[in-house]
Amino acid sequence: MENTEQRLSRLRGGGDPEAHNARTIAAMTRNPGCVRRAIMDAAGVDKPAVAAAVGHPTSIGRLSDFAVSRGISFETRVKSEGCAELLRLLREQLGLPVPQAHYEDLGSTGKGETVSGRYLRSKAMLDTAEQGTGTLFDHPLLRLSISGVWAYLEPDLVAFQLGEKFYVIEIKSFPVIDGVADASKVAASVTQSAVYVLALQSLLSEAGRDPGLVSHEVILVCPKDFSNQATATLVDVRKPLAALRRQLSRMDNIAALLHLLPANVTFDPELPAMELAQALTQASARYSPECLAACEMGSFCRAEAKGSTAILGRTVREDLGGVDAVSTALELATGRLQPTKDLLQAAHVLRLAQRMRTEALAR
Amino acid sequence: MSTLTALARVQAAHHGAAQQICTVRHLHVHDRPLVLVPLTLAGETNAPLAAMVGDRHGNPQVLVVPRPRLREQRFVFVERLANIVLSYVDGFTDDVETLPAKRKDDEPRQRFTDAPQVWVPNPGGVEYLRLMGRMTRFRQTTGDYAVAAGVPQLGKWATWLAEQAEYPDSSVLVAATQALTGFWATGQSSLEDGNLAALMGWIAPPAGMTAEQAAATAEDPILCPPAGPATDPQFDRLVLAPALRDLEEAPSDAVRVRVQERLTLALREQMQPTWDRVWQAIGLLGAQQPGGSVEQRWAADRDRFSDFVAYLRDTGHPQAKRDSAVLGARKLHDMERRLANFEAQRAFDDPLVMGEQRMTGEAFTGIVTWSDPLRTVTLSRRVLRPGIVVETEDPLRLVAGDADLRDPQRPNQKASILRLSESAGKISVSLELQGGTGSGLTAPPGSVPAVGERVTYSRLQVSYMSPGQFPARDQTPWTHGGPPQPYAPATSDAAEDWS
Amino acid sequence: MTAAEQAERAVAEIIGTFTSGAHRGVVVDSPPGAGKSTLVVRTSTELARQGEQICVVAQTNSQVDDLIIRMATAADDLRIGRLSAGDYRPSDEVSRFPFVRVASKIDDLASCKIIVGTAAKWVYVTDGQWPWAIIDEAYQMRSDMLLRIASRFERMLFVGDPGQLDPFSTVEESHRWAGLAWDPMQSAVAVLLRNNPDLPQLRLPLSWRLPPSAAPVVAKAFYPFTGFEAATAPQTRGMKATAAGLGVGPVDDVIDIAAETGWGFYEMPARNTIRTDAEAVQATVAIATRVLQRGTETYCEHAPGGRRIEPGRIAVGAAHRDQVTALRQALEASGGSGIRVDTANRLQGAEFDVTVMLHPLSGRIDATAFHLESGRLCVLTSRHRHACIVVGRAGIPDLLDTHPSVEPIYLDAMTKFPDGWEANQAMLAHLAGHRVAAF
Numbered sequence A: 001m002e003n004t005e006q007r008l009s010r011l012r013g014g015g016d017p018e019a020h021n022a023r024t025i026a027a028m029t030r031n032p033g034c035v036r037r038a039i040m041d042a043a044g045v046d047k048p049a050v051a052a053a054v055g056h057p058t059s060i061g062r063l064s065d066f067a068v069s070r071g072i073s074f075e076t077r078v079k080s081e082g083c084a085e086l087l088r089l090l091r092e093q094l095g096l097p098v099p100q101a102h103y104e105d106l107g108s109t110g111k112g113e114t115v116s117g118r119y120l121r122s123k124a125m126l127d128t129a130e131q132g133t134g135t136l137f138d139h140p141l142l143r144l145s146i147s148g149v150w151a152y153l154e155p156d157l158v159a160f161q162l163g164e165k166f167y168v169i170e171i172k173s174f175p176v177i178d179g180v181a182d183a184s185k186v187a188a189s190v191t192q193s194a195v196y197v198l199a200l201q202s203l204l205s206e207a208g209r210d211p212g213l214v215s216h217e218v219i220l221v222c223p224k225d226f227s228n229q230a231t232a233t234l235v236d237v238r239k240p241l242a243a244l245r246r247q248l249s250r251m252d253n254i255a256a257l258l259h260l261l262p263a264n265v266t267f268d269p270e271l272p273a274m275e276l277a278q279a280l281t282q283a284s285a286r287y288s289p290e291c292l293a294a295c296e297m298g299s300f301c302r303a304e305a306k307g308s309t310a311i312l313g314r315t316v317r318e319d320l321g322g323v324d325a326v327s328t329a330l331e332l333a334t335g336r337l338q339p340t341k342d343l344l345q346a347a348h349v350l351r352l353a354q355r356m357r358t359e360a361l362a363r
Numbered sequence B: 001m002s003t004l005t006a007l008a009r010v011q012a013a014h015h016g017a018a019q020q021i022c023t024v025r026h027l028h029v030h031d032r033p034l035v036l037v038p039l040t041l042a043g044e045t046n047a048p049l050a051a052m053v054g055d056r057h058g059n060p061q062v063l064v065v066p067r068p069r070l071r072e073q074r075f076v077f078v079e080r081l082a083n084i085v086l087s088y089v090d091g092f093t094d095d096v097e098t099l100p101a102k103r104k105d106d107e108p109r110q111r112f113t114d115a116p117q118v119w120v121p122n123p124g125g126v127e128y129l130r131l132m133g134r135m136t137r138f139r140q141t142t143g144d145y146a147v148a149a150g151v152p153q154l155g156k157w158a159t160w161l162a163e164q165a166e167y168p169d170s171s172v173l174v175a176a177t178q179a180l181t182g183f184w185a186t187g188q189s190s191l192e193d194g195n196l197a198a199l200m201g202w203i204a205p206p207a208g209m210t211a212e213q214a215a216a217t218a219e220d221p222i223l224c225p226p227a228g229p230a231t232d233p234q235f236d237r238l239v240l241a242p243a244l245r246d247l248e249e250a251p252s253d254a255v256r257v258r259v260q261e262r263l264t265l266a267l268r269e270q271m272q273p274t275w276d277r278v279w280q281a282i283g284l285l286g287a288q289q290p291g292g293s294v295e296q297r298w299a300a301d302r303d304r305f306s307d308f309v310a311y312l313r314d315t316g317h318p319q320a321k322r323d324s325a326v327l328g329a330r331k332l333h334d335m336e337r338r339l340a341n342f343e344a345q346r347a348f349d350d351p352l353v354m355g356e357q358r359m360t361g362e363a364f365t366g367i368v369t370w371s372d373p374l375r376t377v378t379l380s381r382r383v384l385r386p387g388i389v390v391e392t393e394d395p396l397r398l399v400a401g402d403a404d405l406r407d408p409q410r411p412n413q414k415a416s417i418l419r420l421s422e423s424a425g426k427i428s429v430s431l432e433l434q435g436g437t438g439s440g441l442t443a444p445p446g447s448v449p450a451v452g453e454r455v456t457y458s459r460l461q462v463s464y465m466s467p468g469q470f471p472a473r474d475q476t477p478w479t480h481g482g483p484p485q486p487y488a489p490a491t492s493d494a495a496e497d498w499s
Numbered sequence C: 001m002t003a004a005e006q007a008e009r010a011v012a013e014i015i016g017t018f019t020s021g022a023h024r025g026v027v028v029d030s031p032p033g034a035g036k037s038t039l040v041v042r043t044s045t046e047l048a049r050q051g052e053q054i055c056v057v058a059q060t061n062s063q064v065d066d067l068i069i070r071m072a073t074a075a076d077d078l079r080i081g082r083l084s085a086g087d088y089r090p091s092d093e094v095s096r097f098p099f100v101r102v103a104s105k106i107d108d109l110a111s112c113k114i115i116v117g118t119a120a121k122w123v124y125v126t127d128g129q130w131p132w133a134i135i136d137e138a139y140q141m142r143s144d145m146l147l148r149i150a151s152r153f154e155r156m157l158f159v160g161d162p163g164q165l166d167p168f169s170t171v172e173e174s175h176r177w178a179g180l181a182w183d184p185m186q187s188a189v190a191v192l193l194r195n196n197p198d199l200p201q202l203r204l205p206l207s208w209r210l211p212p213s214a215a216p217v218v219a220k221a222f223y224p225f226t227g228f229e230a231a232t233a234p235q236t237r238g239m240k241a242t243a244a245g246l247g248v249g250p251v252d253d254v255i256d257i258a259a260e261t262g263w264g265f266y267e268m269p270a271r272n273t274i275r276t277d278a279e280a281v282q283a284t285v286a287i288a289t290r291v292l293q294r295g296t297e298t299y300c301e302h303a304p305g306g307r308r309i310e311p312g313r314i315a316v317g318a319a320h321r322d323q324v325t326a327l328r329q330a331l332e333a334s335g336g337s338g339i340r341v342d343t344a345n346r347l348q349g350a351e352f353d354v355t356v357m358l359h360p361l362s363g364r365i366d367a368t369a370f371h372l373e374s375g376r377l378c379v380l381t382s383r384h385r386h387a388c389i390v391v392g393r394a395g396i397p398d399l400l401d402t403h404p405s406v407e408p409i410y411l412d413a414m415t416k417f418p419d420g421w422e423a424n425q426a427m428l429a430h431l432a433g434h435r436v437a438a439f
Ligand code: SF4
Pocket: A031, A034, A035, A036, A037, A285, A286, A287, A288, A291, A292, A295, A296, A297, A298, A299, A301
């Protein structure tokens, strides 16, 4: 009998699973109702490769080189000289009492250290860090269980311990202008921070300490106004945390979703395109236009959903009274189709709408 | 969204062509608009890279910042942009009209007979102007960080324009995608409608292409450069980055000039399709019949334009970075009232918009089946209260006792529902009318709807816009942080970094 | 300490803190049915009896009338003024009290000890300052309204229920002011406290309305940080249908469960429907009228011997106006007249014995911020003294689980807790244990 892990491995066509990172984990909360995505994420399927193989290459996550290099140079600035700039912000802007700070780089030693070995080192350092002083931990290695498999996260951020509390610090290169930042960028970033908060909590639990020591406020560091100066803001991440926890616990039940899939189905990017596309349709999707920006499979699923009202937008189907096909909606509206009992009310509304449109446009 | 718009999307998807969701256009379309297609450098905050700008389709000015990371070059760009925008705006400050005073003791008012209208491709363009305004309006024309006079002036105008765009009834700054989706529904989602090329593909596909093909092509950044302000990452990597590097390393002026020409050409190619589409959008919308109150709203835009010109000629301080408590409350008050009036005007001008009200049962259209223009009731004395009965097939959700309903044909007449009765799928609504019939006990002919007339009653109304009672700025109460600091120019603002 | 003593101590502390005059503002959080109006009446009449003049600001005309009637009943020795619009005509109940004076100009009320008016009316009082004011339903008032009237008063007592619906704006999409300490779209209390975090914040600890079966549930879902308790003991409250049900129908079953446990969830088969889902409307109406038909009686501290539920003691609630109209029409058709039907917005502050609520997410495909707003569900599930029955289609937990969390986050914005999504989950988890499946 094949166990879940083996099944997942076969699903992705053998080989190592795609490594998750905070961005891909955060993205899981963007369409939690989609079985296709849940299974692909759980199995660590190479989604961009699959999307390309079925003729719908994705551009998600593709950034301009200019943006990437700005991001790197900003982060380097903030963290230079043992995070001097960062400490200044914590003291001056957030009023945190940091008399003097230690800086610990938990980055890879490069001496053939294994991932789990590095994790243990991070854990040991974070667990035994001397309390009462401020300590900045750079490049800690954290991990989170995604449907029973450890995903190792290497945040290029620092965890900051002050007194008893741990704070997650997220450095981003979008600006805060007069105290205002792009709200969807903030949401995306702090959802990623929430992944680290969760991972840090689980690290502390493993070490037998109170996970509540991790603050539910993360420190977001961004360029100020139009300059290269940094500014720090505390952001409450309780909402993204709750969404994340719930989605991860759903992923833990991945076995239940796997049962919905015929045993011979795999999402191996090496499969012939037709076969792969066929396999994908075996896992039910829940397409909405938001997918285009949130999931690598967006373009494929949109093509698949052609003819359904889902491609017109999340609220449209609601406004049409739950009718899910474009042609049905139109036939009900024009009276060519007799509604079944469950569509009686929807049909009535659609006919009325049709009458109003015809009447108004004819005048 | 409403069921009517949802159905229009369904029809569009089915027929492969955009569908009208309005019978008339509610936007003022200028006969001499200024179009601005901006591009920015990725990774920096609103760092200008290039722009195509002008008030004639065939005659765009192409501005390029050859070394976008150099502060001086950015200022050169802003100066040139300022020259174009300011001379366009100034062109509307020559002709004035005089209007009678609003109140008895006031002086007669003056306003300009026309106002500027700036088009950008999408909401990103509006944001570009807002940030451009923020970057430049605090700059000073004297002192250590002196800039040309046009720079802060452009900042104030850009800020004003971007702020007007927050009010749905204003037409001085228009994002083409929003103007188009206000009139047409496509067979794709509103998210995809944000792509100007895809949207135009549904409304007016290029010859030989279906709407779907056009929309699909629009998603390929090679075939169809994005409408900005952000550029395509591939373009950045393959074209822009090498050109910028070559400029940096150019061994001689001659080489530099050649690279610069190459860069300008490449950027122009990125902007040209968008430039053409914005003009095409202006043409398509301009060709639509305007709604009855478009002119009135444009007059209000002209009022605000005139006020702002006067403000600039007076103190002309740059607008605050964020609203103070009193200013914020005032603006919210204006925004809500202007929105309510705009919604009413649109419904009155456009049966499709009114249709949305009728769908929800908040309004109804029907035929007058009985009319008594001489009906009177006795309150403290006998007064005229004409009565009518309207028969409707609409799914009415109003009930007996609902009052203050209005028919757009008689805006000064209020109706209240006395009774409702239903038979054979039709509802008969008995209405009592008040107002709009003169002062006597007989209603002048035509002032009361006659039998056979088609009428529409709703709760919508266009009301007088009261300025509202607010404390003075220096009287801001302690509950809201007390009075804010008055404005004083700060060197730190003038010296602000543009990384 | 008895419940009454505990409540009295809280009230005394509040009045003491306010009348000490040491603070320009005092905030009182009052959970559902905790005696907010009683507090307002007590504070104003006590101050007035000490010879002080006190102004009361309410949010709607009916709230003003309600307060005036309570004050006039409690103190017939005090002159009360009602500041009103020019065309206001006093209701019969208000005109019963000859010492209540109605005027549209504040100067005409100078002789009154207590002056009550809506915030919208106080805006037009542009001069003068009064020493004491109570801002009633302060969480329902928008901060821009407070800005316009705050200077009229030296000290203010802000009273309201933090769990209810936030004030509303027609330009909700505008985020121009997000993050500002004086964001005009926020509630008056949120802005007040953001600018003055040190003001005393007190609370009323006991609900006299919600029965012991409801108080902990509502407190946990909607008031997770402060909480409150029921003032009554479990045995004090009871409900019983005098005519037995037919014993087979789910409508009777859900009424029986609600009579026994205080909660009922009538779950209909899953289906995506339009908003005015005819079957759900029918079911809601059937339950409400069936409660009457069965001669249901309630027992409580006011009627230990039991009394029969009258139509006016039942409420039917929904999220949308069109749903309310459909429910009203259906109720009229089935002889349920006298039962109050309204949206959550309008049911705020009202109290009934039994409530039957159409769940805001019933039949939907997607949730929106409107449907998830915690205040909406809180209002709908906290109006009852005895039992609350919720009607909805199956699949709501799933709908919540599949709700994408993509809400934008504004820096320094005042976020409301609890989150509507979580509050909904908590309430559904509770209702799951009181479920009756419809056929
Ligand atoms: S794009 Fe497809 S697979 Fe991805 S979340 Fe959307 S529906 Fe699911």
